[in-house]
Amino acid sequence: MLVKVYGSAVFGIEATTIRVEVNIDKGIGYHLVGLPDKAVSESSYRISAALNNNGYKLPGKKIIINMAPADIRKEGAAYDITLAIGILAASNQIKSNAINEYIIMGELSLDGSIQPIKGALPIALKAREEGFKYFILPNQNAKEAAIVNDLNVLGVNNIQEVIDHFNGNKLLKPTLLDTRAEFYKHIDFPELDFSDVKGQESIKRCMEIAAAGGHNIILIGPPGSGKTMLAKRLPSILPALSLKEALETTKIHSVVGKVKNTGLICERPFRSPHHSCSDIALIGGGNNLPQPGEISLAHNGVLFLDELPEFKRNVLEVLRQPLEDREVTISRARFSVTYPSSFMLVASMNPSPSGYFNDPNSLLTSSPLEMQRYLSKISGPLLDRIDIHIEVTPVPFDKLSEDRKGESSITIRKRVMAARKIQTTRFKNFEQLHYNAQMGVKQIHTFCKLSPESKTLLKTAMEKLNLSARAYDRILKVSRTIADLANEKDIAPNHIAEAIQYRSLDREGWLG
Numbered sequence: 001m002l003v004k005v006y007g008s009a010v011f012g013i014e015a016t017t018i019r020v021e022v023n024i025d026k027g028i029g030y031h032l033v034g035l036p037d038k039a040v041s042e043s044s045y046r047i048s049a050a051l052n053n054n055g056y057k058l059p060g061k062k063i064i065i066n067m068a069p070a071d072i073r074k075e076g077a078a079y080d081i082t083l084a085i086g087i088l089a090a091s092n093q094i095k096s097n098a099i100n101e102y103i104i105m106g107e108l109s110l111d112g113s114i115q116p117i118k119g120a121l122p123i124a125l126k127a128r129e130e131g132f133k134y135f136i137l138p139n140q141n142a143k144e145a146a147i148v149n150d151l152n153v154l155g156v157n158n159i160q161e162v163i164d165h166f167n168g169n170k171l172l173k174p175t176l177l178d179t180r181a182e183f184y185k186h187i188d189f190p191e192l193d194f195s196d197v198k199g200q201e202s203i204k205r206c207m208e209i210a211a212a213g214g215h216n217i218i219l220i221g222p223p224g225s226g227k228t229m230l231a232k233r234l235p236s237i238l239p240a241l242s243l244k245e246a247l248e249t250t251k252i253h254s255v256v257g258k259v260k261n262t263g264l265i266c267e268r269p270f271r272s273p274h275h276s277c278s279d280i281a282l283i284g285g286g287n288n289l290p291q292p293g294e295i296s297l298a299h300n301g302v303l304f305l306d307e308l309p310e311f312k313r314n315v316l317e318v319l320r321q322p323l324e325d326r327e328v329t330i331s332r333a334r335f336s337v338t339y340p341s342s343f344m345l346v347a348s349m350n351p352s353p354s355g356y357f358n359d360p361n362s363l364l365t366s367s368p369l370e371m372q373r374y375l376s377k378i379s380g381p382l383l384d385r386i387d388i389h390i391e392v393t394p395v396p397f398d399k400l401s402e403d404r405k406g407e408s409s410i411t412i413r414k415r416v417m418a419a420r421k422i423q424t425t426r427f428k429n430f431e432q433l434h435y436n437a438q439m440g441v442k443q444i445h446t447f448c449k450l451s452p453e454s455k456t457l458l459k460t461a462m463e464k465l466n467l468s469a470r471a472y473d474r475i476l477k478v479s480r481t482i483a484d485l486a487n488e489k490d491i492a493p494n495h496i497a498e499a500i501q502y503r504s505l506d507r508e509g510w511l512g
Contacts, residue, residue, distance in 0.1 A: 001023070001024055001090050001091070001092065002021065002022070002023045002090065003021075003022050003086055003089040003090040003096055003099065004019055004020065004021050004022075004086075004099075004100060005020045005022070005082055005085055005086040005089065005099055005100075005102070005104060006018065006019055006020065006082070006100070006102065006103050006104065006132070007020055007067075007078070007079050007082035007103065007104060007105050008103055008105060008119075008123040008126060008127070009072060009074060009075070010118070010119035010122050010123065010255055011072075011289070011335070011337055012255075012290075012337030012338060012339060013122055013251050013252055013255055013292070013339060013340075014122060014126070015119065015122040015123045015125065015126035015127075016069075016072060016126070017103070017126060017127075017130055018067055018068070018069075018072070018074065018079070018082075019067075019068045019069075020065060020066075020067055020068075020079070020082050020083060020086050021065065021066040021067075021068065021086075022063070022064075022065050022083070022086035022087055022089070022090040023063075023064045023065075023066075023090065024059055024061050024062070024063055024064075024087075024090045024091055025061065025062050025064070026061065026062060027061060027062030028060070028061070028062055029062050029063070030044050030058075030063045031062075031063065031064045031065065032044070032065045032067070032083075033064070033065070033066050033067070033070065034065075034066050034067030034068060034069075034070045034074060035067070035070055035071065035072065035073045035074060036067060036073075036074045036079075037073060037074060037075045037076070039075065039076050039077045040067075040074050040075070040076070040077070040079055042077075043077065043079060043080050043083055043108075044058075046077070046080055046107075046108045046109070046110060047080060047083060047084045047087065047108060049110040050080075050084065050108045050109065050110060050111065050112040050159055051084065051088075051112075051159075053110065053111050053112055054112045054158075054159060054160050054163075056088065056093055056163070058087065059087070059091040061091075063087060063090075065083060065086065065087075067079070073289070075289050076107075076117075076118070077107040077108075077115075078105050078106065078107055078117040078118070079105070080106060080107050080108035081104055081105065081106035081107075081108055081114060081136070081159060081162065082104045082105060082106075084108060084159060085099070085104055085162060085166070088163065089166075093163075094163055094166045094167055095166050095167055095168065096166070099166070101132060101133040101134055102132065102133075102134045102135070102136055103123065103127040103132050103134070103135045103136070104135075104136045104137075104162070105117050105120075105123060105135075105136070105137050105138075106136070106137055106138045106156070107138075108159060111158075112158045112159040112160060113157060113158045113159075114138045114139075114156055114157060114158060114159065115138060116138045116140040116141050116257070117137060117138060117141055117257075118254065118255060118256060118257035119254055119255050119257075120137055120141035120144045120145045120254055120259070121144050121145060121147060121148070121247075121250055121251050121254040121259070122251055122254060122255065123135070123137075123145070124144075124145040124146075124147070124148040124151055124153065125148055125251075127148075127151055128148050128149075128150055128151045132151070133151070133152055134151075134152045134153075134154055135151055135152070135153050135154065136154045136156060136162060136165075136172070137153070137154075137155065137156070138155065138156065138157075139155035139156060139157050140155075141155070141259075142154075142155025142175040143155075143175060143177060143263040144250070144254060144259045144263060145175075146174075146175040146176065146177035146263070147177060147247070147250065147263060147264055152174040153174055153175045154172040154173075154174060154175070155172075155175050156172065177263060192232055192233045192235075192236055192409075193233065193236055193408055193409045194207075194233050194236065194237065194406060194407060194408060194409045194412055195405040195406050195407065195408040195409070196229070196233070196405075196406075197226060197229060197230060197233065197406055198395055198399050198400050198402060198406065199395040199396070199399035199400070199406075200226055200230065200392070200395060201406075202390075203219070203226070203230055203390060203392055204230070204406070204407070204412070206388055206390045206502060207230060207233075207234055207237065208237065208412050208415065208416060208485070209388065209478065209481055209482060209485065209502075210234070210344065210346075210387070210388055211234060211237045211238050211344075211412075211416045212415070212416045212419035212420060212435075212436075212481050212484060212485055213387075213419070213423075213435055213436035213437050213477060213478065213480070213481030213484070214344055214434075214435040214436065214437035214438065215344070215387035215388055215436070215437045215474075215477065215478060215481065216323065216344060216345040216346070216347075216385065216386040216387050216388070216437070217344075217345075217346055217347070217386065217387065217388040217389075217390065218308070218346075218347040218348070218349065218383075218386045218388070218389050218390070218505070219231065219346075219347070219348040219349075219390055219392050220348075220349055220350075220351050220389065220390070220391050220392065220505070221348075221350070221351065221391060221392030221393060221394075222350060222351065222355050222356045222393075222394060223350065223355045223356075224394065225392045225393060225394045225395065226392060226395060227306075227348035227392050228306060228348060230392075231302075231304045231306075231346045231348060232270070232304070233409065234270075234302055234344070234346060235267070235268045235270050235301065235302055236409035236413070237409050237412045237413045237416050238268050238301075238302075238344075238413075238416070239413070239416060239417050239420050240266075241265075241266060241267070241268055241300060245300045246264050246265055246266055247264070248299065248300060248340065249265045249268075249269060249299060249300045249301070250263075250264050250265045252292050252296050252297060252299055252339065252340070253265060253269075253297065255291070255292060256291055256292060256297070258297075268300060268301035268302065269297060269298050269299070269300065269301030269302070270298075270301055270302045270304065271294045271297050271298040271301070271302070271303050271304065271343075272303075272304040272305075272306060273294045273303075273305070275305075275306070275307050275308075275310040275311045277294070277311075277315065278312075278315065279312075279314055279315045279318045280293065281293055281294060282294050282295060282315055282318060282319070283295055283296075283318050283319075283322065283328050283330070283341075284296055284328060284330055284339055285330050290330040290332070290337050292339045293328075293339075295319070295322050295328060295341040295343060296328065296339040296340060296341045298341070298343040299339075299340050299341055299342055299343055300342060300343070301343060301344070302343065302344045302346055303343045303344070303345050303346070304346045304347075304348075305345070305346070305347045305348075306347075306348050307348070307349060307350070308347040308348065308349040308378060309349050309350075309374060309375070309377040309378060313377065313379070316378065316379070316382055317379065317382065319345070319382065319385075320381055320382060320385065322341045323345065323385045324385065326340070326341060326342040326438070327339065327340050327341055327342075328341050342438075344437075345386065347386065349378070350374075351371055351374075351375070351391075352370055352371040352374050353370060353374050354370075375505070380468075383505055384468055384470040384471055384474070385470070386474075387437065387474045387477060387478050387502070388478060388502040388503075389502060389503055389505045390502055415485060418485075418487070419481065419484040419485045420434075420435060422484045422487070423435045423436055423484060426447060427443075430443070436477050436478075436480050436481045436484070437477060437481075439477055439480075441473070444473055444476050444477065447480060448476040448477070448479070448480050448491060449490075449491070450476075450491055450496070451490070451491075451492070451493070453493045454491060454492065454493045454495075454496045457493050457496050457497060457500075458472070458475065458496050458500070461475075461500045465500075465503065467503070471503060474503075475496070475499045475500060475503065476491075476499075478499040478502060479491050479495040479496045479498070479499040480495075482495040482498055482499060483495045
């Protein structure tokens with residue numbers, strides 16, 4: 001008897017439906033075809049033990065299973081329950097009247113319990129798109145898949161529940177989730193708050209500008225000056241995720257199995273990889289099926305690179321293209337996948353190997369030559385892609401010992417959201433544009449027009465600092481954000497002047 005059941009494979013952040021054809025005929029043998037990997041090929045042992053331990057068995061006949069399309073490689077153990085239900089249906093051990101309305105996924109343990117899978121959300125979205133009515137999957141992933149409306153998500157803990165459902169003994173109940181209610185219920189501020197930061201008012205101002213325009217920022221200062229503390233609080237002043245952004249973010253995290261039973265991700269991601277990470281760990285990749293890297297996991301959030309010069313140069317250089325295009329394409333001989341990577345880059349670094357500026361009063365100091373050599377570990381093209389460069393100086397004792405708290409994240413966030421609202425209106429006719437940092441050359445020419453005074457000021461800065469064309473664009477974008485925070489329509493000379501100040505690493509003699 002021939003039976004067709006359906007599973008799904010995830011490539012990038014999109015799913016492809018897999019048709020599993022199970023044919024049982026006279027003879028002996030178990031034949032699995034359709035380009036399965038080792039984990040899929042070993043499924044017969046898990047299926048046999050799971051069925052035996054639940055009162056069922058593999059039929060003693062010739063079993064041929066084809067996983068179509070046969071030219072797509074099938075990876076992982078998530079097809080176990082798909083194959084098991086196909087075998088049971090083809091051998092008439094369960095009823096299979098409406099089995100073609102189901103997507104079935106899950107990894108079997110030897111006792112028949114079902115383990116969680118990766119990519120439940122992309123699979124659910126594809127199932128709804130192709131008109132499937134039901135999605136059977138591990139109970140641990142049910143809340144994640146239930147984000148998708150108009151699809152009956154049936155969470156199960158063991159294979160016996162699936163068998164009882166198809167035989168009509170005990171029907172599974174769909175997992176219900178009001179996506180919008182769940183989303184708005186969990187929107188909240190992170191625990192970290194800018195009011196905890198003593199002093200550093202100018203740096204807070206920079207962080208506010210970066211958050212308002214989505215600009216990349218690098219903090220340069222000695223140890224203990226508050227660089228990491230400031231960076232970790234940046235998400236607290238960013239606007240809350242929109243429902244669309246939350247779905248995009250959850251989709252990426254689903255692919256790597258980082259959602260589990262939490263449902264929709266409602267907070268902006270904050271990723272902080274160690275400086276020993278590889279280029280593949282940062283941008284994504286892998287031997288067979290490429291996985292998203294840190295830059296994609298930081299999509300719609302913040303990527304924090306602490307101690308930037310300690311990262312390997314080849315690791316940092318791979319950031320150039322994603323910072324410009326806001327997506328990364330990983331190519332292999334037989335296929336390529338594209339992951340979104342629209343993130344805010346926040347980097348921090350010491351000014352020298354000793355960690356301190358060229359300060360004669362410091363016990364540990366470095367010469368200007370040592371400092372320059374240390375800073376040269378970061379390439380010019382990468383620095384060009386960072387909009388704001390700012391020096392962070394140590395906080396004096398008087399500020400540290402103050403009882404008065406600084407401005408809270410809630411207050412700063414209100415100003416950031418007001419500026420973002422202006423940008424949303426400005427870019428309403430551009431589908432892929434949401435904030436100033438995303439502007440291209442055409443948008444810069446349209447929305448960053450300068451007065452003669454502003455042009456003269458910027459020309460002088462360009463000539464004296466020997467700035468590149470990319471740095472020119474960055475200054476215009478930052479000045480546009482500064483004007484938005486001031487709720488001013490035109491870019492004034494003072495906005496240009498402030499934006500130029502935030503190019504520390506472009507200034508000759510900035511070391512002292």
